[in-house]
Amino acid sequence: MISKTIQTAIDSLARLPGIGPRQAARIVFSLINGSKKEGEELARAIAALGENIRTCPVCFASYEMTRDGQKTCLICANPARQKTALCVVEREMDIETIEKTKLFKGVYHVVGEQIDTLAKTIPPTVKRLLLRIAFIYKQLPLSKQKEMEVILATNATVEGDVLASYLEKHIAPLGVAVTRLARGLASGAELEYADTQTLLAAFENRKPRV
Amino acid sequence: MISKTIQTAIDSLARLPGIGPRQAARIVFSLINGSKKEGEELARAIAALGENIRTCPVCFASYEMTRDGQKTCLICANPARQKTALCVVEREMDIETIEKTKLFKGVYHVVGEQIDTLAKTIPPTVKRLLLRIAFIYKQLPLSKQKEMEVILATNATVEGDVLASYLEKHIAPLGVAVTRLARGLASGAELEYADTQTLLAAFENRKPRV
Known part of the structure; x- marks a missing residue:
């Protein structure tokens, strides 16, 4: 009964993360019954992602x-960013979250969420990170090498902890400080509402008042 | 920091029903990191909605x-569908849900969810429904007029009940049976898990066993 054009749009939307077939149908009918301009804008915005x-x-x-044919992202291209402080994140979106604090002046590295830490060989995403760290490290003058720091900014979840341990194990032999x-x-x-794990961490990492 | 193309796509997606800015960002980054084809297909599917x-x-x-320049939907164009049975639904998606039962052989009418039943004048969507009922009714031979039935298939929610009462009040004077x-x-x-309202309705509407 549902026409082909509508079904195709529903199927395409339902493939997106966090959208089920019911919500996809709701969205499609809202686009049909909404302004034509809204749908056109959305289609254009999505197409632009692939192009730009x-x-x-x-x-x-x-x-x-x-x-002007920029070859890297703005942070990597920025000479003011400290190349000796490398913040490793699971997802690209985490960069934005950290940037909002305006505290971190170093550079980033996205390793991706889905890393098979049990694989016999090192996954390519981790290999790229190790190569990058080694490359930066070797370029530094000896006096600066001990300043280099890799900050593991993985999520405070079981998966994030596993990933951090895995990365730490592989980065440590490079002689770089890992935090x-x-x-x-x-x-x-x-x-009252804090879970036990959080409270344990809060106790263990308690700081003397200054 | 987030580039304009990405922000535009996030904003466009966040305007869709049930999608917040965080999920919109997740979708955009999944489109960027996913296959280029997927994004193109989605953009095309959405654009086609507006065109077709x-x-x-x-x-x-x-x-x-x-x-061939079809002027109405397939159900309205189908001569086999009984024009004297008019099923009124709140949302277009409800038609699909009812069609799946393969039980109903009549035609539909979408009134829309957001109807101001407190407005002093009858909203245009309801006016169109009343005109359509009157039109069908007048075209019928006298012997067939008493067969005409308007089925109010609104949601079993407070809003659906209010809408049904409102519609009933306006349809009744036309001399048509409303169910x-x-x-x-x-x-x-x-x-054990049924709520009181449901149980009350189940008792009130109980049927003798045949």
């Missing part, structure tokens, strides 16, 4: 192709 | 424009 967006060959984040984001109470959290 | 889909001027459901979908236990429902 490239993956940075240095950090593997996405960036917008500009007319992880601190664990503890989230700002605004009430003790 | 029209609203049926009889029942206000969507239908696909074919080359509503039965209320009771959903198939597979356990009494």
Whole structure:
């Protein structure tokens, strides 16, 4: 009964993360009954992603192709960013979250969420990270080498912990300092509602008042 | 930091029903990191909605424009469908749900979800329904007029009940029989988990065993 054009749109939408067939149908009918302009804009915006967006060959984040043929993302291209501080994230979106704090002045590296840490060989995404770290490290003058730091900014989840341990094991032999984001109470959290793991971390990592 | 092309796509997606800015961002990055073909297909599918889909001027459901310039949806155009049984639904998607039962042989009418039943004048969507009922009714031979039935297939929610009462009030003066979908236990429902309203309806509408 549902026409081919509608069914194709529903199927395409249902393939997106977090959208089921019912929501996909709801969206399609809202696009049909909404303004024609809205649908056109959406189609154009999605098509533009494929045309204008490239993956940075240095950090593997996405960036917008500009007319002057920029080869890397803006952060990697920025000479003001400290190349000796490398923040490793699971997902590209995490970069944006960290950038919002305006605290970190180094560069990033996206390893991706789905890494098979049980595979016999090192996955290509991790290999690229190790090569990059080794490359930066070797280029540094000896006096600067001990300043180099790899910050593992993986999620505070079981998967994030497994990934961090895996990366640490492989980065450590390179002679580079590896750190992880601190664990503890989230700002605004009430003790009453904190889970045991969080409380344990908050106790273990407690700091003397200055 | 997020590039313009990416932000535009996120904004466009976040305007869709049930999608928040975070999920929109997740979708955009999955499109960027996924296959280029997937994004192209999605863009094309959405654009096709605007190009190929029209609203049926009889029942206000969507239908696909074919080359032979079809003027109404397939159900309204089908001479086998009983024009004296008019099923009124809130949303276009409900038609598909009812069609799946293969039980109903009549035609449909979409009134839309958001109807201001408190407005002083009758909303245009309801006016169109009343005109359509009156039109069908007047065309029928006298002997057939008492066969005409308007089935209010609104949701079994407070909003659906309000809408049904409102429609009933306006349709009744036309001399047409108005019915509503039965209320009771959903198939597979356990009494233990049924809410009071459902149980009340199930008791009130109980049927003698044959």
